[in-house]
Amino acid sequence: xGGTNIRGVLVDPSGQxxxxxxxxxxADPVDMVDAIVGLVERLETSVGSVVAAVGVxxxxxxxxQGVVHTSPNIPTLIEFPLAAELASRLRRRAVVENxxxxxxxxxxxxxxGRGLTxxxxxxxxxxxxxxxxxxxxxxxxxxxxxxxxxxxxxxAAGPECVCGRHGCWEIYASGRALGRLTRQAAxxxxxxxxxxxxxxxxxxxxxxxSGLVAEGHPEALAVLDELGWWAGLxxxxxxxxxxxxxxxxxxGLSQMGEPLLSAIQRGFVGHQHDIGHRPAVSIExxxxxxxxxxxxxxxxxxxxx
Numbered sequence: 001x002g003g004t005n006i007r008g009v010l011v012d013p014s015g016q017x018x019x020x021x022x023x024x025x026x027a028d029p030v031d032m033v034d035a036i037v038g039l040v041e042r043l044e045t046s047v048g049s050v051v052a053a054v055g056v057x058x059x060x061x062x063x064x065q066g067v068v069h070t071s072p073n074i075p076t077l078i079e080f081p082l083a084a085e086l087a088s089r090l091r092r093r094a095v096v097e098n099x100x101x102x103x104x105x106x107x108x109x110x111x112x113g114r115g116l117t118x119x120x121x122x123x124x125x126x127x128x129x130x131x132x133x134x135x136x137x138x139x140x141x142x143x144x145x146x147x148x149x150x151x152x153x154x155x156a157a158g159p160e161c162v163c164g165r166h167g168c169w170e171i172y173a174s175g176r177a178l179g180r181l182t183r184q185a186a187x188x189x190x191x192x193x194x195x196x197x198x199x200x201x202x203x204x205x206x207x208x209x210s211g212l213v214a215e216g217h218p219e220a221l222a223v224l225d226e227l228g229w230w231a232g233l234x235x236x237x238x239x240x241x242x243x244x245x246x247x248x249x250x251x252g253l254s255q256m257g258e259p260l261l262s263a264i265q266r267g268f269v270g271h272q273h274d275i276g277h278r279p280a281v282s283i284e285x286x287x288x289x290x291x292x293x294x295x296x297x298x299x300x301x302x303x304x305x
Contacts, residue, residue: 001025001032001058002099003073003126008039009291010047011298015110019046020291029080037089053093054086055301057102057293059129063144066096072162073126095301097140099123099293100147103286104131105138106296107248111287118244121286122149122235123251124260127162128170132242150174154233172230175253178206182223191219206253213259224256224263232267239281250286261285 001007002025010019021042026032036056044050060071066083068074086094104121107113113121117136123129128150132139139146150170151163158167159180171177185191186201194212198204212220235247247268253260265283269275288295 001036001056001074003059006032006035006039007291007294008036008043009294009298010043010051011295011302015299017291017295019043020294021046025074027076029077029082030085032074032077033082033085033089036086040090051092053095053301054090055095055097055102055297055299056082056086057097057099057297058082059099059127061143061145061148062096062098062101064140066094068096069145093301095297097297097300098129098131098144098147099297100129100131101138101140102131102294102296102300103129103250103288103292104133104248104296105300106288106292107250107286108133108138109296109299111292112248112284113246116246118242119246119248120149120235120238120242120244121248121250122231122238124174124231124249124253125251126175128174128234129251130238132244134242134244149234149238152234152237154230154237169230169234173227173234175206175251177230178209178223178227178253179204181226182206182209182220185219185223185226191223193217194219194223210253210256213256221259221263224259225266228260228263228265228267229270230267231264232269232271235264235268235281235283236271244281245279246282246284248284248286250289250292252290254285255289257285 006025007022009017012018061069067081068077071077083094083096100123113119119133121131130147130149151168153167154169155167161168186195209220
């Protein structure tokens, strides 16, 4: 469940996706419950059977009971017992987790993290989310809030974040950041061709830049390198604290593929202080793309580790 849409997947006992559906996300929390119930019912009708359990991945701070305390992209969702409401309406098991946590589980079970034991999954979307596996165990923290790496401060003198603090990592390395960095470069006269193609500096968004990256546009690649530097800085901090063996990059930005991965890898290596004195950290793109959150939610609902 994201800022704009609710995406659902039906997963069979073997872990394969047997159906999918989506709808616009309503603004009111009660209407959100109605929308999820309707989506589940449509998926059940499509295969002619009843699902055993329902999982939801939702951006924000979600506790162990499936209460969404806050959600930056869904401002009306405050202290809302989403899991309990769904279980009551659907009369079956309902699990609600942070969307980066559910995406992490999908990648660990059937994606880029399969067979690994110590992994940070970093979702570069509108903001930055993170899921964490240590010693083969999914980490949720004391309250269920673990993984809010996007609000790790990397520049205390930086711009204000949506959370109210300044210089959070997601200001520099998210999808929103890609647009902001490009507009900044435009005002400094560094990307005249991008300005000419869009027509107005203030109208430049990440979608314009990612499209030019796909074409190999040199100005867009230069801005991507800047984002990669910041992404590498944050990843270095995470590796220093957590000692993971791999970082998996997901979220909407990951759809840019190899150019993004290469920029992040260069940024990461540039920030390391102990190259040659510790095993190399693998940085890879997620396997499941934007669908990882929904898939992982279903897998967690079936078997909550």
